[in-house]
Amino acid sequence: MFTEPQLLISLPGGGEWIIIGLAVLLLFGAKRIPELARGLGKGIREFKDASREIQSEIQNETKDVTKSIEK
Numbered sequence: 001m002f003t004e005p006q007l008l009i010s011l012p013g014g015g016e017w018i019i020i021g022l023a024v025l026l027l028f029g030a031k032r033i034p035e036l037a038r039g040l041g042k043g044i045r046e047f048k049d050a051s052r053e054i055q056s057e058i059q060n061e062t063k064d065v066t067k068s069i070e071k
Helices: 014-028 033-070
Strands: none
Touching (some): 014 033
16 A cells, blocks of 8 residues: 555644643753753854864865865
């Protein structure tokens, strides 16, 4: 009947996000949530900075290789 496997997983809807938020609130408490959010933000920022740095290194190396090939 079905020739391809069906994906039955979807993103949480509005009500499910509320339940997830309440579970996080119960597990960590109201005082700890801002600390967790700050830590998550710092981690994301560090990841973006590292990826930008790697991207710029790749671009610089590509320019250097291109210049050496042209000579």
